[in-house]
Amino acid sequence: MDDVLILGEVKEGSLDLKTLELLGAGKKLANDLGGEFSIVLMGDGVSGAADEAAPYGPARVYKLEDPLLKGFKADLWVASLEQACREVNPKILLMSHSFIGMELGPRLACRLNTRLTTDCIDLSIDPEDGLLLRTKPVSGGNAISVFKCTGEPQLATVRGKVFEPPEAVDGKGEIVEMAPQIDQSMIKAESLEIVKEEIVALDKADVVVSGGAGLGEEDGFELLEELREALSKSFGSVMIGCSRVAVDKGWISSDHQVGLTGTIISPDIYVAVGISGAIQHLVGMVHAKKIIAINTDLGCNMFKVADYGVVEDYEEIIPALVEKLEELS
Amino acid sequence: MKELRIIVCAKEIPDPEAPLSDVSVDTEKMEVNVDAPQVISPFDENALEAALRITEEMDAKITVLSMGKKVSDTVLRKSLAAGADELILLQDDAFGKLDSHSVAHVLSDAIKKIGEYDLVLTGRQAGDWDAGQVGLILGEMLGIPCINLAREIKVEDGNVLVKKNIPGGYEQVRARIPALVTVSNEVGELRYISRTKMMKMIKSRTFIPSWNNEDFVTAPEMLKNMEIQELSSPPDMSRNCQFLDGNTPEENADKLAAVFESLR
Numbered sequence: 001m002d003d004v005l006i007l008g009e010v011k012e013g014s015l016d017l018k019t020l021e022l023l024g025a026g027k028k029l030a031n032d033l034g035g036e037f038s039i040v041l042m043g044d045g046v047s048g049a050a051d052e053a054a055p056y057g058p059a060r061v062y063k064l065e066d067p068l069l070k071g072f073k074a075d076l077w078v079a080s081l082e083q084a085c086r087e088v089n090p091k092i093l094l095m096s097h098s099f100i101g102m103e104l105g106p107r108l109a110c111r112l113n114t115r116l117t118t119d120c121i122d123l124s125i126d127p128e129d130g131l132l133l134r135t136k137p138v139s140g141g142n143a144i145s146v147f148k149c150t151g152e153p154q155l156a157t158v159r160g161k162v163f164e165p166p167e168a169v170d171g172k173g174e175i176v177e178m179a180p181q182i183d184q185s186m187i188k189a190e191s192l193e194i195v196k197e198e199i200v201a202l203d204k205a206d207v208v209v210s211g212g213a214g215l216g217e218e219d220g221f222e223l224l225e226e227l228r229e230a231l232s233k234s235f236g237s238v239m240i241g242c243s244r245v246a247v248d249k250g251w252i253s254s255d256h257q258v259g260l261t262g263t264i265i266s267p268d269i270y271v272a273v274g275i276s277g278a279i280q281h282l283v284g285m286v287h288a289k290k291i292i293a294i295n296t297d298l299g300c301n302m303f304k305v306a307d308y309g310v311v312e313d314y315e316e317i318i319p320a321l322v323e324k325l326e327e328l329s
Numbered sequence: 330m331k332e333l334r335i336i337v338c339a340k341e342i343p344d345p346e347a348p349l350s351d352v353s354v355d356t357e358k359m360e361v362n363v364d365a366p367q368v369i370s371p372f373d374e375n376a377l378e379a380a381l382r383i384t385e386e387m388d389a390k391i392t393v394l395s396m397g398k399k400v401s402d403t404v405l406r407k408s409l410a411a412g413a414d415e416l417i418l419l420q421d422d423a424f425g426k427l428d429s430h431s432v433a434h435v436l437s438d439a440i441k442k443i444g445e446y447d448l449v450l451t452g453r454q455a456g457d458w459d460a461g462q463v464g465l466i467l468g469e470m471l472g473i474p475c476i477n478l479a480r481e482i483k484v485e486d487g488n489v490l491v492k493k494n495i496p497g498g499y500e501q502v503r504a505r506i507p508a509l510v511t512v513s514n515e516v517g518e519l520r521y522i523s524r525t526k527m528m529k530m531i532k533s534r535t536f537i538p539s540w541n542n543e544d545f546v547t548a549p550e551m552l553k554n555m556e557i558q559e560l561s562s563p564p565d566m567s568r569n570c571q572f573l574d575g576n577t578p579e580e581n582a583d584k585l586a587a588v589f590e591s592l593r
Contacts, residue, residue, distance in 0.1 A: 072495075074477070099495060103477040106429070106465035115428060118461050133558060138458050139361045140345050143354045146559040149428070188474035189491075189504040197498040234593055248375065248518035254480075254494070260459065261514070269592055278346040280456070286566045290592055292585070293570070301349050308588050309570045312578050320582030328586060 002059060003035030005090035005153070007081060009100055010041065010049045018096040018158075020165035023056045025094055025123055025158055027166045029132070032125040033091070038062060038173070040084045042077060042180070044070035050175050056166050058173040062088065064180045071194075072100055075187050078107045080180040085112060087178065090153045092132055094123070097157040105157045114151030121162050132156065140260060141283035160264075199255035200239050202263040207231055207271070210241030210258055210285070211251075214274020214295060215314065218251040223318045224273060230325040235269070241285075243275045259284035273314045277301030294318075333389035333484060335380045336443065337413065338436055338451045338463070339373040341397060341404050345456035359560040361457075367404045372452025374519040376512040379482045380450055381412045381520065387484065390414045392446075394439055396432065398425035402537045410522045410530040417443075421542040423552060429462035431552040436463070437470040442545040448489060449509040453478055458555075461511075468509030476502050480515035 006026045009016040023039065030037035036059035041049050043065065050061045064080050081104060085093060093108075095101035097119045109116035121144075122135035132154040134147045202208060209228050211221055224240055232238045241258040242251070258265060260280040270288035275281060277293075277300055285291070286305050293306035294314050303309045310317060343363035351364040369377075380391045393408040396419035405416055419439055427435070440446060449471070454461030468475030474489075480499060481492040489508045492499045494515065542549050573588075575581035 074475070099478065102461060103465065106462040107469050107475065109430065109462070110433070110466040110469035115430060116462060119459065136459075137563065138560075139352070139363070140456060140459065141563055142349075142352045142363075143361045144561050144563050145359075145557055148556050148558050150553075150556075189476050189502050189508075191500055192503055193501040194495070195498045195501065199497055231589065234589065244371070244514055245518075248371075248514045250517055254513070254515045257514075261453070269589075276346070277349075279349065279352070280345060282349075282566060291568065292588065299348070303570050303572075304349060304567045306570045307568050308585070309572045310581050310585055311572065312581055316578035317582050317585070320579045321585050324582050324586035325589065328590060 002038040002088050002090050003033045004030045004037040004092045004094065005085070005088055006037065006039050007093065007095045007101070007104070008039045008041045008049065008053060009096060009098060010043055010046055013048055015049050015052050016096070018098060018160045019053075020056070021160065021163040022094050022096060022158060023053070023058065024166045025163040027057055028163070029092060029123060029125060033130060038088070038090075040064065040081070040088070042069050042080050054172040054175065055168040057169045061173045061175045062178055063175060064178050066180045066182060068182055068184065069180065071191065073187060073191065074103050074107070075189060076182045078104050078111070079182050079186055081108055082111050083181055084178060085153055093153040093155050095157045097159050101157040105155060109155050112151075112153065114153060114155055115149035116155040116157070117147045117149065118157045120156045120158050123156060123158070137283065140278065140280040142279050197255070202239055202241055202256065202258065202265050204237060205239040205265065205267050206236040207238040207269045208241040208258065208265060208267045208285070209238065209271045209273065210243070210275060211246055211273045212243035212275030212281075213245040213249070214276065215246070215251070216274070220274065220314070221252055223315065226322050227271070227318050230322045230329070233329040234325070243278070243281050272302050272306070273318070275302055277305065333383065333387055333448065334446045335383060335389055335391045335448045335450065336440055336446050337373070337377050337380050337391060337393045337408070338449070338467070339377060339393050339395050339405065339408060340370045340455045340457075341367050341395060341400050342370045342455060342457040344368045345371065354560060354562045356560055359557050361560070367401055369404060369407060370452055370455045370457070372454060372456070372512060372514060375514050375516045376450040376452050377408055377411060377413065378519045379479065379512050379516045383482065383484055384412065392417060392443065394419060394436060396420070396424055396435060396439070398422055403531055406530045406537075407522065407527065409535065410527045411519055416537050418537060418539040420539050423542050423549065426554045428553050428555045429460045430466055432463050433466035433470055434551060435546055436467050438546050439540065440471065442540075447506040448484065449473070449507070450482070451509070451511050453511045453513045464509060464511035471507070471509065474504035474508040476504060476508065476510045478513045479510045480513055482510055482512070482516070
């Protein structure tokens with residue numbers, strides 16, 4: 001009996017870091033239940049990833065391999081995962097809150113007539129009834145809620161960086177092959193083309209200079225770019241970030257977006273320019289080591305979470321700041 | 330070609346951009362209290378904008394569905410002012426705290442009552458519970474193709490063509506209509522609505538239909554509320570902000586440059 005099943009994700013042939021974290025979560029919950037945990041992997045070829053997962057302590061590694069499962073085709077993936085759940089019958093199924101988990105979770109929940117909690121930051125077992133307690137930020141992060149739901153499997157998607165990967169153990173999980181019952185006709189949303197874009201890897205930045213609605217216009221990002229360049233001379237990797245509103249206005253592409261539905265980051269320095277600090281944004285940057293806020297509104301949220309505040313019009317202070325930084329460098 | 334029928338699901342929520350000082354958590358009643366005006370959830374506004382852009386390309390009719398215990402037609406009339414053709418409110422005491430599955434159940438019954446439709450659009454998630462589930466569950470319940478996280482939506486020859494967000498770029502996806510698409514903010518903000526237009530729509534005597542549980546929900550005994558065990562405030566995020574006290578932007582720029590120097 002697999003009490004806890006986790007859906008693994010494979011990135012460039014190896015297990016994604018989030019999957020290792022899920023293995024940690026699965027192990028913890030299985031311990032609390034006094035049972036076992038297992039992992040399911042799907043794709044066109046997942047043998048390498050299966051071998052990689054086996055030493056982390058799962059009782060079984062289920063492989064669903066089929067040429068049709070190459071790439072993430074949600075229609076086929078949800079059908080295969082539904083099949084795995086019906087065959088394995090786990091009490092709990094965990095997925096990453098990745099673009100895969102975000103899409104499979106709700107659809108699977110509907111098909112299995114069970115309830116899902118998304119983007120969990122903690123999971124535990126209620127000792128009273130053995131059910132899964134799912135802790136999740138709600139209202140953008142203004143509150144933390146603990147849910148308990150009926151239906152099996154108990155489904156949750158899990159935020160990255162909240163669980164630790166487990167230590168490798170002696171002995172290996174048994175590898176179990178499952179034949180996915182899928183065919184081409186099950187594809188309802190057909191992929192025509194995948195377009196790669198040049199994107200910023202905000203989570204790798206040492207310093208992020210971020211702009212929001214307070215910039216007033218798209219051109220504001222040009223000044224931020226000047227500041228970015230000036231800071232690049234003294235700091236490692238400096239990148240441009242933004243708030244959701246800046247993306248909505250079409251000023252900048254969403255790979256720059258910091259926050260709940262953008263990237264969650266913790267750089268050494270975060271410079272917030274013209275960002276009032278909606279809670280959905282704050283949860284994405286509040287773990288920066290130092291926060292510097294430039295805003296004309298003394299009462300805005302951003303100053304409440306900042307280490308340094310400047311109440312100025314960014315159009316006036318940034319050119320002067322760039323000049324000063326150039327002098328110093 | 331016959332008129333395309335688009336249904337947009339839009340939720341009314343307290344303004345998610347409210348200052349932190351206007352938000353409090355009632356741990357007893359397990360409610361988040363937000364002292365801010367009600368608005369349409371931002372991603373649902375993006376969904377409405379995506380629908381409006383389709384109407385610019387072809388003959389299409391937009392119906393907005395909004396559901397809750399009590400929905401303010403003043404807030405939702407904004408959708409009509411922006412260009413939607415019809416607004417239907419789904420209101421019932423039973424709709425207040427439903428879980429995502431039950432919300433989708435109610436919406437799917439409302440859509441079945443409407444009957445004909447080609448495209449259902451929802452925001453990727455609502456700004457109150459941030460679940461991000463209703464759209465996709467609704468698509469499953471309706472038994473139609475589902476596409477998640479759209480940044481652009483077009484309709485052509487009986488297909489919906491969607492640019493779907495994926496890590497590192499986008500995927501061009503095609504599905505037969507009717508289909509359900511969840512919309513992300515890359516679509517762009519809801520178009521500007523003049524105050525005159527907005528006031529006119531608020532004051533207009535346009536009849537806004539309101540349906541309750543008995544009007545359309547099949548198997549209402551299946552509806553379940555969210556099972557919240559505990560609601561708490563998040564850890565305090567506040568820091569002690571040191572304000573730079575220069576008298577001119579230049580003075581403050583010097584001080585800020587010194588701050589950066591100290592952080593090197």
